[in-house]
Amino acid sequence: MKKLFYFFVALLAVACSSGPDPGEVAAQAAKEYYTQLLAGKYEHYVDGFYRPDSIPASYRRQLIDNAKMFVGQQKDERRGILDVRVVNAVADTVKRSANVMATAPAKRLLCPWCSIGACGICANFIST
Numbered sequence: 001m002k003k004l005f006y007f008f009v010a011l012l013a014v015a016c017s018s019g020p021d022p023g024e025v026a027a028q029a030a031k032e033y034y035t036q037l038l039a040g041k042y043e044h045y046v047d048g049f050y051r052p053d054s055i056p057a058s059y060r061r062q063l064i065d066n067a068k069m070f071v072g073q074q075k076d077e078r079r080g081i082l083d084v085r086v087v088n089a090v091a092d093t094v095k096r097s098a099n100v101m102a103t104a105p106a107k108r109l110l111c112p113w114c115s116i117g118a119c120g121i122c123a124n125f126i127s128t
Contacts, residue, residue, distance in 0.1 A: 022091030026098030034084040078106035
């Protein structure tokens with residue numbers, strides 16, 4: 001019985017010290033990629049998904065141009081993206097992949113009367 005107890009204590013110690021959660025690591029990486037995108041560092045954003053030497057230069061240039069167009073579209077349609085927030089991150093260590101779900105809230109237009117967008121009069125001035 002005593003040996004079984006020590007076995008479970010050892011197993012618990014190993015389980016608790018297994019290192020960083022792969023889902024959290026993927027979430028931090030995704031947030032950093034999108035932070036680079038919002039900062040206008042399109043090359044860094046694309047390089048986060050593809051190594052520059054693993055894809056043709058013309059394809060890399062297309063990906064960079066697409067990233068620029070995406071940010072421009074978001075500025076036109078939503079007045080830009082305020083930031084990126086990670087909602088959920090799940091890693092599959094067997095398949096060596098991860099899925100990160102994130103939201104990107106739009107910038108809000110402030111009310112000209114109350115300057116915070118909460119007075120009730122300003123309902124028509126707030127963008128969502």
